[in-house]
Amino acid sequence: MLYRGFLRLVDRLPLPSLRTQRLLALIAILTQGGIAVTGSIVRVTASGLGCPTWPQCFPGSFVPVGVSEEVATLHQVVEFGNRLLTFVVVASAAAVVLAVTRARRRREVLVYAWLMPAGTVLQAVIGGITVLAGLAWWTVAVHLLASMLMVWLAVLLHAKVGEPDDGVVVATIPRPLRTLTALSAALLAGVLVAGTMVTGAGPHAGDKSADRPVPRLEIDIESLVHLHAELLVGYLGLLVGLAFALYAVAAPQAVKTRLHVLLALVVAQALVGVVQYFTDVPAALVAVHVTGAGLCTAATAAVWAAGRVRTTEPAREPVAV
Numbered sequence: 001m002l003y004r005g006f007l008r009l010v011d012r013l014p015l016p017s018l019r020t021q022r023l024l025a026l027i028a029i030l031t032q033g034g035i036a037v038t039g040s041i042v043r044v045t046a047s048g049l050g051c052p053t054w055p056q057c058f059p060g061s062f063v064p065v066g067v068s069e070e071v072a073t074l075h076q077v078v079e080f081g082n083r084l085l086t087f088v089v090v091a092s093a094a095a096v097v098l099a100v101t102r103a104r105r106r107r108e109v110l111v112y113a114w115l116m117p118a119g120t121v122l123q124a125v126i127g128g129i130t131v132l133a134g135l136a137w138w139t140v141a142v143h144l145l146a147s148m149l150m151v152w153l154a155v156l157l158h159a160k161v162g163e164p165d166d167g168v169v170v171a172t173i174p175r176p177l178r179t180l181t182a183l184s185a186a187l188l189a190g191v192l193v194a195g196t197m198v199t200g201a202g203p204h205a206g207d208k209s210a211d212r213p214v215p216r217l218e219i220d221i222e223s224l225v226h227l228h229a230e231l232l233v234g235y236l237g238l239l240v241g242l243a244f245a246l247y248a249v250a251a252p253q254a255v256k257t258r259l260h261v262l263l264a265l266v267v268a269q270a271l272v273g274v275v276q277y278f279t280d281v282p283a284a285l286v287a288v289h290v291t292g293a294g295l296c297t298a299a300t301a302a303v304w305a306a307g308r309v310r311t312t313e314p315a316r317e318p319v320a321v
Contacts, residue, residue, distance in 0.1 A: 007101065016099040018162070024096040025158035028116050031089045032154045033294035035123075036147035038082045040290040044283035048135045048206030048214075050079030054128035057083070086124055093117040096157070106165040112157035119150045135207055136215040137200030144196055144290070148297045152185075155301035163310035171308050172252050178307045180242050187235040188300050192293060194228040203281055225277060232273070236266050255306045262299035269296055 016024075042048055050071055051057035051064070057080055058065050064076035093116035100113045123146055130139040171178065200217035201224055207214050217224075239262060246256050269292035276285050 010098055010102045013098060013102050016103055018103075021096070021099045021103060021105075021161050022158065024092070024099050025154065025161045027092045028096050029151060029154040029158060029298060031085075031092045032116075032119075032147065032150040033291075033298065035082070035085055035089050036144060036151075036294055037287055037291050038085055039143065039147070040287045042079055042082050043140070043206040044204045044286045045075070045078050046204075046206060046208045047075035047078035048140075049131065049212070050075035050077070051083065051131065054131040083127075086120070086127075089120050089123075090117060093120050100161065105161070109157070109160050109165075112153060112160055115153050116150075116157065119146070119153065123147065123150065134212060134214060135205065137196075137205075137217045140206065141193075141196035141200055144199075144293075145192060148192055148293060151294050151297045152301045155298045156305055159302070159305035159309075164312050167310040167312045169308060169310050172255055173246065173307045174249060177242065177245055177249065177251075180238065180245070181304045181307050184235065184238050184242065185300055185304060187231060187238060188297065191228065191231045191235050192297070194224065194231050195289075195293065198224045198228050199286075204283065204286060229273070232266070232270055236263075236270065239263055239266060252306075255303065258299065258302045258306050262296065262303055265292065265295050265299050268292065 042050070052071065053059055056062050057076070064073070064080050066073060066076070096116055097113045100109050105113075123143070126139070126143050126146055130136075130143050133139045173181075197217060197219070198221065201219055201221040205214035205216060239259065243256070243259055243263065246259060269289070272285060272289050272292055276282070276289060279285070
């Protein structure tokens with residue numbers, strides 16, 4: 001009953017074109033990834049507790065108090081600014097839901113669209129837990145990993161929106177290669193988890209207050225860095241092997257192009273990591289590295305999505321391997 005009322009309300013909106021729907025899905029990708037980047041800026045500027053309470057910024061106030069003996073004004077502005085960006089993420093998520101609902105898209109598209117606002121609400125809760133836990137390393141790790149998951153889902157939403165509702169699902173690459181793309185996603189997840197552990201043991205805790213030290217991961221950072229690097233090498237090696245296999249089976253150009261972009265991003269991300277290691281992790285490169293993580297996640301999701309598409313064109317049987 002409630003949903004029917006929602007549909008009647010949505011039907012009063014202008015009918016969005018396919019181009020508009022895809023644009024809104026693209027904005028969802030950018031905002032989901034962008035909030036992770038701004039979160040890294042909060043961390044490297046030690047502004048993580050610029051708003052020491054949640055959902056309020058300070059006890060009795062939802063906005064910064066300006067002058068505080070405990071928290072510098074700059075830290076308040078940076079952290080509160082990041083919180084305000086949540087409303088931008090929510091607005092973009094709501095816009096894509098309204099667009100695909102008004103266009104009466106298929107159920108699959110609607111599910112992915114509704115995951116955007118649902119995931120954003122979950123992220124807000126995780127952010128609150130992070131603040132209340134005093135920026136404990138594991139809460140920050142979960143916060144970033146959840147953002148990367150949202151980027152992945154937003155990319156799949158964009159892909160699904162661009163496919164016809166009345167088409168049929170066809171495989172563009174053989175099943176073994178489809179399995180390799182899934183394995184690449186699993187390796188990427190391992191790289192991301194290891195990366196958050198490096199951050200948890202690293203120099204950027206998110207706050208430098210002497211009277212409230214941030215709980216850190218008590219594991220040798222050199223060991224974590226090596227684990228992170230080895231997983232990245234494995235991830236890159238699998239992608240190189242997948243590239244050779246795609247040419248062997250004459251995969252569609254769209255799949256190969258996406259993989260080429262992914263390979264370039266992973267190599268660039270690896271170079272940033274090397275520079276970070278030998279320059280003692282400068283703050284500016286942390287934001288660059290988080291941006292790279294989001295881009296690699298998005299590109300890996302795009303490769304995965306390209307391996308199985310919905311189309312109205314006659315299916316071309318992929319070459320077996």
